[in-house]
Amino acid sequence: MCGICCVASLSVQHTIGRVFKEDLLCNLRRRGPDCSQQQIKTISDLSYQCLFSGHVLHLRGLMTPQPLTDINNNVFLWNGEVFNGIHVGLVENDTQVMFHHLSSCSNESDILSLFSLVRGPWSFIYYQASKHYLWFGRDYFGRRSLLWQFNNDLDRALCLSSVSALSESDNQWQEVPASGIYRVDLKACAISQSLVLTLYPWKYHTKENAIEETFLSGRDQISKELPSYVSLTMNDSKLSLITPVVPLNRTVPETSVDTHCPNITNSTVTVDDLHGFLAEEHKKKLVHQLIDVLSEAVKRRVLYLFRDADQHTGEILSKPTKKAHIAVLFSGGIDSMLIAALADRHIPLEEPIDLLNVAFMIKEQTKQSNQKKNLELHSCQECFKKLDTTPVDNLTCFNVPDRITGRAGLKELETINPSRTWNFVEINVTLEELKRMRQQHISYLVYPLDTVLDDSIGCAVWFASRGEGFITTQGDLKPYKSSAKIVLTGIGADEQLAGYSRHRVCFKKYGLEGLNKELGMELGRISSRNLGRDDRIIGDHGKEARFPFLDEDVVSFLNSLPVSEKADLTLPRGIGEKLLLRLAAKEVGLKASTVLPKRAMQFGSRIAKMEKSNEKASDKCSRLQSV
Ligand SMILES: *[C@@H]1O[C@H](CO)[C@@H](O)[C@H](O)[C@H]1NC(C)=O
Ligand SMILES: *[C@@H]1O[C@H](CO)[C@@H](O)[C@H](O)[C@H]1NC(C)=O
Ligand SMILES: *[C@@H]1O[C@H](CO)[C@@H](O)[C@H](O)[C@H]1NC(C)=O
Ligand SMILES: *[C@@H]1O[C@H](CO)[C@@H](O)[C@H](O)[C@H]1NC(C)=O
Ligand SMILES: *[C@@H]1O[C@H](CO)[C@@H](O)[C@H](O)[C@H]1NC(C)=O
Ligand SMILES: *[C@@H]1O[C@H](CO)[C@@H](O)[C@H](O)[C@H]1NC(C)=O
Ligand SMILES: *[C@@H]1O[C@H](CO)[C@@H](O)[C@H](O)[C@H]1NC(C)=O
Numbered sequence: 001m002c003g004i005c006c007v008a009s010l011s012v013q014h015t016i017g018r019v020f021k022e023d024l025l026c027n028l029r030r031r032g033p034d035c036s037q038q039q040i041k042t043i044s045d046l047s048y049q050c051l052f053s054g055h056v057l058h059l060r061g062l063m064t065p066q067p068l069t070d071i072n073n074n075v076f077l078w079n080g081e082v083f084n085g086i087h088v089g090l091v092e093n094d095t096q097v098m099f100h101h102l103s104s105c106s107n108e109s110d111i112l113s114l115f116s117l118v119r120g121p122w123s124f125i126y127y128q129a130s131k132h133y134l135w136f137g138r139d140y141f142g143r144r145s146l147l148w149q150f151n152n153d154l155d156r157a158l159c160l161s162s163v164s165a166l167s168e169s170d171n172q173w174q175e176v177p178a179s180g181i182y183r184v185d186l187k188a189c190a191i192s193q194s195l196v197l198t199l200y201p202w203k204y205h206t207k208e209n210a211i212e213e214t215f216l217s218g219r220d221q222i223s224k225e226l227p228s229y230v231s232l233t234m235n236d237s238k239l240s241l242i243t244p245v246v247p248l249n250r251t252v253p254e255t256s257v258d259t260h261c262p263n264i265t266n267s268t269v270t271v272d273d274l275h276g277f278l279a280e281e282h283k284k285k286l287v288h289q290l291i292d293v294l295s296e297a298v299k300r301r302v303l304y305l306f307r308d309a310d311q312h313t314g315e316i317l318s319k320p321t322k323k324a325h326i327a328v329l330f331s332g333g334i335d336s337m338l339i340a341a342l343a344d345r346h347i348p349l350e351e352p353i354d355l356l357n358v359a360f361m362i363k364e365q366t367k368q369s370n371q372k373k374n375l376e377l378h379s380c381q382e383c384f385k386k387l388d389t390t391p392v393d394n395l396t397c398f399n400v401p402d403r404i405t406g407r408a409g410l411k412e413l414e415t416i417n418p419s420r421t422w423n424f425v426e427i428n429v430t431l432e433e434l435k436r437m438r439q440q441h442i443s444y445l446v447y448p449l450d451t452v453l454d455d456s457i458g459c460a461v462w463f464a465s466r467g468e469g470f471i472t473t474q475g476d477l478k479p480y481k482s483s484a485k486i487v488l489t490g491i492g493a494d495e496q497l498a499g500y501s502r503h504r505v506c507f508k509k510y511g512l513e514g515l516n517k518e519l520g521m522e523l524g525r526i527s528s529r530n531l532g533r534d535d536r537i538i539g540d541h542g543k544e545a546r547f548p549f550l551d552e553d554v555v556s557f558l559n560s561l562p563v564s565e566k567a568d569l570t571l572p573r574g575i576g577e578k579l580l581l582r583l584a585a586k587e588v589g590l591k592a593s594t595v596l597p598k599r600a601m602q603f604g605s606r607i608a609k610m611e612k613s614n615e616k617a618s619d620k621c622s623r624l625q626s627v
Contacts (some may be wrong), residue, residue: 080122137181144529332409335490442610492549
């Protein structure tokens with residue numbers, strides 16, 4: 001959504017412009033195309049200097065330019081969404097509301113309480129003038145990007161920014177660890193000419209009122225990554241933030257789970273196989289609880305948005321040629337299908353929904369027209385059987401797996417709601433375009449992440465969320481550019497409901513205890529593995545990523561269940577992983593898509609096959625570095 005940046009220099013001699021260069025400004029502007037401002041504060045007697053730069057993507061309430069300042073000289077930059085926890089009136093802007101609360105905080109614990117209450121994604125930078133403190137941080141899951149960079153040459157400086165610019169300087173950017181919020185005492189630092197960060201970590205607040213350390217608060221881990229001239233401390237008074245979700249339930253059933261359900265040994269799983277599970281009263285109740293909590297999360301994410309722009313043009317459009325406000329990153333797999341089906345419940349009926357489906361061309365276009373009636377399939381079952389056996393060459397050009405399941409998924413959604421306009425946006429990417437855009441944009445957005453997997457997913461998500469492709473209307477393919485500023489993604493489902501194949505491996509080796517450990521670890525590192533990157537990638541189009549599966553209420557609900565309720569990895573692929581979600585999808589009215597096995601985006605979109613196919617996902621990606 002927004003682009004925020006602050007450069008704090010512990011000297012007033014050198015200009016901040018050495019760090020804050022044109023390319024960084026350009027990259028920030030792409031995230032916040034609606035309004036850009038800069039502000040410099042120089043506290044010369046104490047000899048420090050700060051530049052604040054704010055770039056706004058306008059989504060809710062009245063347009064609020066950033067940075068915000070008040071009469072006490074406080075400064076606030078906010079890249080977030082308050083979905084809940086703190087009251088934001090219909091026509092209010094959450095930036096203003098947060099700033100108002102912050103400036104009335106009289107001590108540190110007030111500030112920590114405020115951020116403990118917010119439900120929704122955020123990163124922020126706050127300058128508390130009276131104390132000379134600079135506060136900053138990211139939400140518990142790290143759903144918004146924030147990077148830091150430290151300079152130790154002419155003048156010591158700390159830079160914070162939503163996105164970086166690849167620079168020739170040796171000073172690397174790193175993601176700010178989403179382990180809590182940080183405070184820098186600029187006055188003290190300017191006097192001692194050293195940078196000291198104070199971390200206030202997240203801690204669980206359990207029912208018994210005992211406070212437990214969270215998995216990730218590890219100060220040592222963060223310190224290891226910092227340059228030697230920066231130190232990290234924690235306040236002795238043990239002040240901390242309270243996690244917005246309950247801890248993971250690690251209960252493991254004593255007896256092996258007894259199944260009233262059909263013994264599924266047949267490898268062709270069908271939607272009917274889900275039926276038996278729903279006969280169980282207890283299971284059915286959980287399934288409906290999941291639907292309710294997820295539906296509510298989707299609702300908040302599709303309705304918290306300024307929709308009336310059309311009205312202000314003064315025209316009354318005779319034909320409702322409404323534009324889409326919401327898009328879904330759409331592979332036709334179960335996560336994106338369920339999100340699309342739930343979004344349909346809450347988005348005004350006359351508004352189209354864009355389903356963004358990306359495909360990478362595998363080879364130079366072989367000029368063979370469709371003599372083979374190619375895989376135009378109506379059932380996913382069928383197409384999956386074919387996909388597993390069809391050599392890549394048999395698929396025509398852009399008919400990659402995600403395209404095929406995407407089309408099948410579209411048919412299911414059209415059945416669920418025939419009156420909705422579903423724009424299935426086919427985004428075909430050629431090797432040439434991939435190379436060009438990677439060089440111009442994607443490489444610095446993925447940065448500081450750097451693996452082959454980051455490259456594949458970064459590129460796939462960038463092209464998908466850009467939303468430029470073709471839609472079929474009345475049988476004709478027409479160019480189309482999605483106007484939706486909100487992009488919903490299904491990330492978080494696999495980490496919470498044991499969707500990845502590595503979870504099967506883990507379960508086989510270490511049982512449910514091992515699986516619990518793995519899932520807890522994965523949710524703990526999702527900020528550094530995925531979310532910062534995805535926010536930078538999607539934000540680059542002046543759009544905002546929203547993650548229903550990482551809504552605090554959804555995570556708390558799923559965390560409260562023992563893993564045996566969420567998945568049953570003794571069952572075959574296509575049913576055992578994310579079992580609870582599959583049951584929910586069935587109850588919502590989805591059909592064959594409910595039993596699709598997981599296919600990772602890099603394989604589904606075939607980007608992983610496009611360039612070198614012999615690399616390991618965890619290798620450093622040379623294509624990102626050769627910029
Ligand atoms: C932002 O919201 C506040 C509170 O609703 C309002 O007073 C203010 O005018 C808004 N800011 C702008 C720039 O519209
Ligand atoms: C912080 O200030 C609030 C009033 O704003 C007060 O109620 C609270 O006791 C103070 N906490 C500490 C730890 O000083
Ligand atoms: C820790 O927090 C307390 C209470 O807000 C404050 O008085 C104290 O100065 C802080 N200590 C350090 C080392 O920052
Ligand atoms: C698996 O199920 C399919 C469809 O229900 C059926 O046609 C097939 O015979 C079954 N195979 C086995 C080995 O049971
Ligand atoms: C793939 O193409 C080859 C050669 O055109 C053909 O012989 C083969 O039957 C095709 N396979 C499938 C599964 O369509
Ligand atoms: C994109 O790829 C699809 C195959 O999935 C093809 O049907 C369509 O014609 C392609 N569109 C363009 C503009 O090349
Ligand atoms: C964990 O799950 C078990 C079994 O459903 C339940 O009895 C227990 O209350 C749960 N614990 C927590 C902390 O939610």
